[in-house]
Amino acid sequence: DYALIGEIMLYSMGFVDARSLSAKIVAVYRLCSEQLSSQHHYDYGMRAVKSVLTAAGNLKLSYPKEDESVLMLRAINDVNLPKFLAHDLPLFEGITSDLFPGVVLPKPDYDNLTDALCD
Numbered sequence: 823d824y825a826l827i828g829e830i831m832l833y834s835m836g837f838v839d840a841r842s843l844s845a846k847i848v849a850v851y852r853l854c855s856e857q858l859s860s861q862h863h864y865d866y867g868m869r870a871v872k873s874v875l876t877a878a879g880n881l882k883l884s885y886p887k888e889d890e891s892v893l894m895l896r897a898i899n900d901v902n903l904p905k906f907l908a909h910d911l912p913l914f915e916g917i918t919s920d921l922f923p924g925v926v927l928p929k930p931d932y933d934n935l936t937d938a939l940c941d
Contacts, residue, residue, distance in 0.1 A: 824848045824871050835879035836886070843894045846921050847874055850898055853917045858910045865905075873901045891925045899927070 828844030837843060851866040858864065877897035885893065895918060906914055 824851075824868060827868075828871055828875055831875045832878065835875075835882055837878070837882060837890050839890050843878075843890060846894065847871055847898065849921055850917060853921075854902075854914065857913050857917065859907065861907065861910075863905055870901070874898055877901050889925075891922055892927060895922045895925050896927055 825844045825848045828847050829840045832840035832844055848871070851870060854864070855866045874894075874897050877900055878894050881888070881893040881897055882890075898918060902914065903911070
């Protein structure tokens with residue numbers, strides 16, 4: 823069961839709300855498989871779940887005081903948005919906004935990147 827595996831991994835990474843967050847990961851991929859277009863490069867299996875869990879764990883290490891729902895939504899977006907086609911993006915954003923109501927992601931800080939590019 824993907825949710826149970828995700829829950830255990832999230833607990834091991836220090837997430838307190840691991841049970842509901844792992845259920846949300848599974849729900850995201852279930853809804854994506856039902857609603858998004860069928861593309862060869864779309865993956866909704868354990869590999870995708872593991873990628874989100876790894877990304878969430880890395881974010882938790884970098885931002886230990888941040889709200890866990892924000893970290894999970896950021897991980898889900900970071901892993902999935904690059905692979906989706908343009909016409910699937912609004913559907914995906916609808917799925918994530920339904921599963922993470924009221925969660926607003928902070929604007930990314932690109933100051934270090936911009937400074938490095940200017941040098």
